[in-house]
Amino acid sequence: MTRANTGVQPPSRLVIASRESRLALWQAEYVASRITALYPECEVEILGMTTRGDRILDKSLSLIGGKALFVKELEAAIAEGRADLAVHSLKDVPMEMPEGFSLVAVLKRENACDAFVSDKYDALEALPDGARIGTSSARREAALRAEYPFLKIEALRGNLDTRLRKLDEGRYDAIILAAAGLIRLGLEKRIRALIPPEKMLPAPGQGALGVEIRSDRRELAAWLAPLDDVETACCVRAERALARALGGSCQVPLGAHALFEKKILRLRAFVATPDGATRLFGEKTGTPADAEAIGAALARELLDRGADDILAQIASQAASA
Numbered sequence: 001m002t003r004a005n006t007g008v009q010p011p012s013r014l015v016i017a018s019r020e021s022r023l024a025l026w027q028a029e030y031v032a033s034r035i036t037a038l039y040p041e042c043e044v045e046i047l048g049m050t051t052r053g054d055r056i057l058d059k060s061l062s063l064i065g066g067k068a069l070f071v072k073e074l075e076a077a078i079a080e081g082r083a084d085l086a087v088h089s090l091k092d093v094p095m096e097m098p099e100g101f102s103l104v105a106v107l108k109r110e111n112a113c114d115a116f117v118s119d120k121y122d123a124l125e126a127l128p129d130g131a132r133i134g135t136s137s138a139r140r141e142a143a144l145r146a147e148y149p150f151l152k153i154e155a156l157r158g159n160l161d162t163r164l165r166k167l168d169e170g171r172y173d174a175i176i177l178a179a180a181g182l183i184r185l186g187l188e189k190r191i192r193a194l195i196p197p198e199k200m201l202p203a204p205g206q207g208a209l210g211v212e213i214r215s216d217r218r219e220l221a222a223w224l225a226p227l228d229d230v231e232t233a234c235c236v237r238a239e240r241a242l243a244r245a246l247g248g249s250c251q252v253p254l255g256a257h258a259l260f261e262k263k264i265l266r267l268r269a270f271v272a273t274p275d276g277a278t279r280l281f282g283e284k285t286g287t288p289a290d291a292e293a294i295g296a297a298l299a300r301e302l303l304d305r306g307a308d309d310i311l312a313q314i315a316s317q318a319a320s321a
Contacts (some may be wrong), residue, residue: 019050022159023160029046030209031211031227038226071086084220090206105233107232113202118192134163134176139201149276178202179207201270205236246271246302252314264285265294266283272310274314282305
């Protein structure tokens, strides 16, 4: 990578806010290495933080505030000037950015698939009746209940290392994780099988890293712009636009995956009831320049076909919980 030519004076020091899990720190260190490759004289520091989402492990995310619990403390550090930017796994970033904050770069995507991880079995199809499979993702749970109703699905919280430890202690027969995290930490050998999107569509933004800053820091945005991968950013914009239009949160079983086929952007998505009994699938294609419009259009199509009823049902259940 060559030094960036942004037309502005290069930065001398930048601080990255990051969660303190091993994977989050790897992601922050990776972005730091990309920044120093662009600006060799820039001193990059990492401010490690433990978020509320990391501390509360005995309750479902949907009951304690959702994915925003993983980013609020990082955003507070940026707002207070203790950090310049934050690095996120984009599947953990709420679809509505808070006022005053922007995603200014989306890095090249790692494998977006979910991974089947087990010490005993080679694939989902090999699991026997009553096998215990761990996940706390409403999206994964709905897909599993629809395709593998004989499995016993149990809650699984914690960072990646904690989840693997719980599996190794025998609490589960298998767990489902994002393949990207395992690959980034050099744990590919733990993946017994990749679950293709045809069987389990990923979460919007899965496998991609995003860089967040204060919206008013235009010079910082210019410095970080070279980190942006245009193709990944287009795909993520389509996925997040769809999820945003469907009120996507950790309560809604929703998957979305966009990719380039030659010069055409293809977006596939589904929304389901939590028990997987009803699942609506859709697909739309268009030009990359229309990424967000493609996502919004597919969301409208799903709503017209009954997704509005699914969302109303989920909201009613959440209100009565």
